[in-house]
Amino acid sequence: MDLYKVKNELLSGKSIFDIKLNVVFYARVSTDTKEQSLSLDNQIKYFEDFIKSNKNWVYKGRYVDEAVSGTSVKKRQNFLKMIDDAKENKFDLILTKEISRFSRNTLDSIKYTQNLLKCSVGVYFMSDNINTLMPDSELRLTIMSAIAQDEVRRISERVKFGLKQSVKDGKMLGSAPFGYEKKNGILTIKYEEAIIVKRVFDYYIKGLGLRAISNKLSKENIVNKNKKPFTYSSLRNIISNPKYKGFSCTNKYYSTDFKYGKKLKTPSDEWIIKKDKNIPLIIPENTWNRANDILNERGKNFKDNKSSYQNRYFFSGKVVCKEHKTSYHRVMFGKNEALKCKEARNGCENVSIYKSELEFILNDVYKTIKQNKLKIADYLDRKNESSKNKETLIFKKEKLFELVLDSLISKSEFKERKEKIEKELTNIKENVFIKSDFLNDDFNNFKSTSYVKLKKCEIEKTANTSAKICIYLSLGSTSTQCVSLHETGISQAQVSRLEKSAIDRMKKYI
Template sequence: MACFTASSFSMSRDAVASSKSRMGLLARAIEIRRLDEMQAQGRSIFDTDLAVAYYARVSTDKDKQINSLSNQKRYFEDCIAENPHWRFTGGYVDEGISGTSVEGREQFLKMIEDAKRGTFDLIITKEISRFARNTLDSLRYTRELLRFGVGVYFQNDNINTFDKDAELRLTIMSSIAQDEVRKLSERTRFGFKRAQKNSVLLGQNNLFGYNKTDGRLEIIEPEAAIVREVFERYTAGELGLRAIANDLDRRGIRGRQGRPFHYSTLYGMIRNPKYKGCYAGRRYASRDYRDKRSYRLSEDKWLVHEDDRIPAIVSEALWEQANRRL
């Protein structure tokens, strides 16, 4: 009777895994060869047996965009189902994600990993700007997909990456899409500057202690009481912001969406001139439209002045005292 030790069993299991991996690579190599033959014979992706997936993305989570996404999904599923040569393998959808880079786009990155495993042969997407608005990303990922025998068909741009001239056309169209992002960023930045110069109250309705209505801020008294407590306890000098945040959490006092207060939350609260009844603009800026990170401007560049649309929650004297202690 054969006797197997734990070591020999482990080696056997590793050998099986290695064998499966080699078989997977071999199967993928055969599939890539089949796709090469498709091109050599002049056949299109539409009359070739292919496993097909789709990729869709919307950049915000607003209802209108989500409805657009739902329509995209239904359209792609119907489109794939109508072709007798295609087998639907599923879709990959990123909601509320910017297309400037692939960073943070979980479904996109999962799609790339599934492509490496040979899950599908072709990805259909609406247009290049849905796939990537960065030229480098477009080329990098379409090249990587082709190495694994997977093509991308950009419907609106009529680009199929299996075609010989696809990369040239993709580079041109990706550059145009990237430049559109730059122009949009510049227009948005210009609009912000004009709005700030005219003291327009920007931002969403998420400032703790206030409710934004018709371009004015209204005090929410239960929240305002917590803001006053933070300022008063901090200026008293007995506790730091981290200790105050911990005490609020212990007492079950939370911010918007039920999130606990942290040091950074209270630091931002103390620094915000709106709490003393002032308009505050141009406090942050970004260096590059491709980099969404912002940096804080020095106070001499801020636009700060009294504004009757912003009722004060704390006095100016208390605000100044708290800020001197930061």
């Protein structure tokens, strides 16, 4: 579609229905109830008939998402497919019922309609009578999207209020755990399942491990509510669930943003666990506590043993073949120790590497990090400042929408301020503080680094006697920060010691 030509035709008085266009439609329903399904069927029939009845339009298909929320596009596969198809110029115009069907998030609505316009694709919101090919569409779209977003907020507040009231009334939220059933929101014991729960706790306290219990139940054809065998994780959840001792657990998750419906797990020390008269106990409290003491102690021992096992040899489990994702193991080439892919016996042709070569490379990498520490710290200071400025600008941009809704600024002032903010955001994006091949954005908290620890070396064959190594490090006072260094290319030495030319060659790539 010639976007410039179409816009001129619209400005000259032509209707969107008078222009020859390839047209699709987008429809969405948020639940899979019978009523919503019927609504979706009606939408599909209406749009197909509407597009085909226009002699200037060519029907190019439909994009439909069922039982998904409109607050975020991440789970709407067909919506995202529509955006991808638009980039390939498969159609010129998208019809949709209203803005809330497209997105209930103001910024998402604006972002995607702008991106579609860059692909010369317009969107026509029929109920709202907004055509993004028209000059005044952005302001109207902003206002209507903000209204749709505010409706989501109000719905979210009503749902939260309803859930809190249900808890006050003694009703349980969510599905009933194994051993219970829920009737009118009230938990009652399901005795045939409760017997199995008691057996699990009894086995565990007597010293049987979770996998052994799983095998024992499986041999007896005992299954869970979904008619599937009990797994290690499902049995662990049974042992750790406080409901079995008559306690409720709340505040396990918190919402980060009602617009996107994101939830994160709260740290366990912030969970609210208390005795609940509405939950009938299956396991005595002292038995539950004893089982969980064993569970926590075994978990601690497993971590300690795992750490001890991995530390018995420096490169154990850390050198990996990129092709097969398997670890390298030690081999001897004469008197020289080397590392080789475990899949070599099955035909893997990835290169072997002498231990001395790898130690040399890592030694130089550590030196380079130490020498560049101050430079990196300065870079991070500037980067953090830039991130804060970016967040402030985004907040200001969102506030502009509220000012427009409250009629506190004019259209021209809205446009002027918006353009100024977008220009500043572009400047931040394009500003590069340090032009260094060594740095990347993963070097957070580098200033507090007290050690550098090897996490993984990934080896990829590039030629008969050449390899490329990706080195991943953990930096800082704890080993939770994983840092990906740029790829390091080396030549595979086929000698027992590194010659000077090989050393120079390695230094060139580090």
